[in-house]
Amino acid sequence: MTFRLTCPVCGKRDICEFTFGGQERGPRPEQEGLSAEEHFRWVQFRMIPGGAEPAQGAGQRGWRQAALQQEWWYHGQGCGVWFRTTRDPATNREVEGDGGEG
């Protein structure tokens, strides 16, 4: 498996220069009144792109069921920026024009 990603600073680079940072799951939840259950859902649960909804209640956090995945990547072997990109994990293709969000 190999593909390329568009770093907002350096442009299209080989995947081996990047580290995966997981799905976008929104900012860190506020801790005031945060239950352990909610916290672990935020830490551990992922959506399957294009697949079934994760078990009960996942929809409450506003996850949409979609074939595309918004995700974070770190350009560790390059400029060291974390950026968000939208990608189709089935084809490994980035959505055109979405690279470059800082």
Place this chain on the structure above:
Amino acid sequence: MTVGRGEGVGGAPTGRLTPGPACRVDFSRPLAFRFLGRPMTGFAGDTVASALYANGVRIFGRSLKYHRPRGLYSLDGESSNALMEIDGVPNECAETTALRVGMSIRAQNVRGDPRTDRFAFLDAFDRLMPAGFYYRLFHRPYRLWPLFQKGLRRMAGTGVLDPVARPGPDVRAERYLNADVAVVGGGQAGMAAALAAAESGLRVCLFERRGWLGGHLAWRVREYEGEPQYERAEGLARRLSAGETAAPATHPAPAMHPARATHPAPAIVKVFTNSPVTGVWGENLVTGFTVGGEGDPFRECHLECRAKAVVVAAGCMERPLVFNHNDRPGVMQAGTAWRLARTYGVKPGNAVVFSVADDLSLEAAVDLADLGVPVQAVADAREAGHQDPALGAALEERGIPFLPGWAASRALGRKRVTGCELRTLRGAGSRRLRCDLLVANAGWQPGIGALATAGARLAYCTHTHTFQPVQLPRGVFAAGSLTGLRDPRSIEASGRLAGCRAAEWCLGEAARGGRWNRGGAESRGAATVAARATEAAERNAESLPGPEPGCDILHGPGIRRGAKAFVDLDEDGTWKNVVESAAQGFDVPELAKRFGGFGLGPGQYRVTGQNLAMIMADLRGDPLENASPTTVRPPLVAPSLATLAGPGHDVHKRTPLHGELASRGAVFRRAGPWLRARHFGGDPRHGASEATAHRLREEILNVRRNVGLLDSSPLGKFRIFGPDALNALQRVYISDISRARPGRCLYSALCNDMAHVLDDGAIVMDNGREYYFTTSSARAGSTMEWFRYHTRHDGWDFHLVNVTDVFGSINLAGPNARRVLERVTDDDISNEAFPYMGCRWITVGDVEVRCLRLGFVGELSYELHVPSSYCQFVWDLLVAAGADFGIQPFGLEAQYCLRAEKGHIIVGAESEARVTLTDIGMGWLWDREDTVSKKVGAPALRACEGQPGRLKLVGLRVRQGAGSSRAEPGASGAGPGSPRDGALVLDRGEIVGHVCTTRYSDTLGWQYGMALVREEVAVKGGRVVLQEEDAPGTKVICMATIVSPPFYDPGGERLRA
């Protein structure tokens, strides 16, 4: 048919044919080599296989399962028949390895001579080895399996690796290429595609597995458009190497490419010969390797080429004809016999029978007859009227019996072919012929490997009777005989068309613009030109003959159930085995492949793939168009593992004091990216020797009683500044960093979202907006990533700078540390002015040094962060000042023991993925009031609080083992007969945890340890049992009492002294 120019130049040695114009062997350069110790002679340009064949070797090895004799079948490594041991390296492919002088060659899977193999009797027992026997027969009783496995391994298999042999200098290299268009295959279509793409001004890389370009044209002398085909190939190759892109006048393709006017620069085609492609991957990454030849500085070179577009013109190979004893030495592909004669000047046989199914093989028969090789008969599995009439006439002209509608049903002869039986496919016609070479195939099958790995969808085409790409991935184009074309003009036109399409694709990508493409009007203009060129190439290709009908013969006529008709030569898979697989329910190719091993051998898909799919469809009664190929696995051609491993450079970092430490006899060890001094003196080869242990004890005691120096430069050092620097620190560290004050070190730890401890370190506030902090050496590399990840949503304004390499670090530790430091600085470093956990800037011999008073090793100690270039200078000053006290350097192992005595943890040694900050007794660091800065790990810490059944870190006082006073550096423990790191902790016979670190301490006079045990056991004063396996099966049992660390200086008076 005329024979090309140049024939007859130079004489041929005995046993060789007069070199023709397409001959690649230089008979003026003989090369001596040995086969099984027997001296033989080949010539420059020979492969190992052609040289062996020319020397009369017919049996090349023995088959995997039945030990049947096997001979030369193919010339491009399609089967494992010709895998040999060359100069001590097993599994080298004789067919593709160039002959070198002095080579020593041995056959494989053979006891003794391949002609008289001692395991040859196994062939008679084939009934006992049905498909999948390996999985079914030997697993009951299960405990005997290792025995069976050992026996099977001895009898079956391929080469044997000698773990000690180091065969000569073995240099591996790697190259990373970027191209607009990558072309796989340097035949006629590949070359045409490369030229067409280059004409658009694009950068092209072309990969050809053979040592020369031209594909199947390279040895053909039949004329086509007024010139012999090998000359056509040479002409194309010359144009590639000259960078000449204009089409010559004689070429039927459209005249000069209009794009040339806008791209006057010569076209760039980088040609890689001897370079098989191993796969085509996502976003058009082409991988392969180059086999080094004479003058190359490497043996094999790994290639990776990232291209915008890929043209696959990998050509075809022969589909084997499945008939009884089709694996006998003397049965070979038409191309093998033909190329032996034409390319290598070797006479393939003295009486040849052909059983083929395509026009190219008929051409081979005619050409071999012209070269003086007696052809007895030519059978063609196609009915009369399906052949090129010119070839039929040529056969008749030469008096060769031509039998359309016939095919070989059986090869005769025990160790090699002595004759064959031909039968009609319909009816009962049968005849036996004497021959010593049986050329057999069932027509052509495309080399779909590169397309399949690229992700193309393939389907069976009932016209060509091959698998054809029906859907290609983005930017991948197919061309040439792969697509079913046979006419050379059509093949070249399809190559040109694919090249134009690839160029159009690349330029279109550029024209689509986007921030990262060289967009703009220029590329849009070029794209329009390329589109016009594609249209012209399309019109040209359409005017030429399309794919020709293929042959759908499944197996030779009259095949019986007992037949030894091989579908897979590598794994000894017969037609009978395919039937057995299907009968057992493994009736689709993918299942049969697993069950019977078809296509799992070194030849992979190549010999087996299409036949297996066709036979399976037939057995199931499915129409052929439903036939599905098995997945082609990379590497399509296997590079050696050493090539994949790469040149093996050991890239490491040295501290600024490396030279100094080395001169003091440091024994270095790799720690992360760094080389670090493990200990000083002692014998580096025997880590646990008496001398080393003695030296280590001295290092430890010198720190405890006197003063020592440690090079701790790999320690991670960072600056963080900006308005939000404190916010970032608060987020990442578990303590309240706002308590940091100038001149004070704040100790804190860093957790992940599961509250596991990742790191600890000191944080120093320089001013309200600027902080300095340290991390462990292991963590230095990922600190940037961690900080930025956990603040990625916040848009905070801070800068993080890694200054690990900017500053070296010298740790001055021991009761005399202050007295040494006083001698080299004028600053007030008294206990009152510079207390424990303080941080000061001091001047050491004019060098401004950041000095942290920390106590990792449990003594009065100063950590001096010195600009790297001054490290040696400051070190020298300290050594000189401490000489009176007997200052000595100490290494990593001493530090490890010293800190453990003090009960200071090292992340990864005393913590692991099951324990949280609280579990290892560091919960006091956690600022539990803070809910505003959303500390990483805080919610998990809260959730784990009071959770039952957690592991806790406790101290141990080991009862036994005190008799042994050997602290072993490197070896994790206190010596034989006493527990070591990792020993089990038992309570009433039940495992309740494990020992993290244990050492015998000379300072304390007893053996201490730290262990992670279940909470209910972690009671001070409790007794546990430690169990250690000294050698497998010998258990050592010790008693231990649970105590609370620190073991040494529990009050911390020495740190504050």
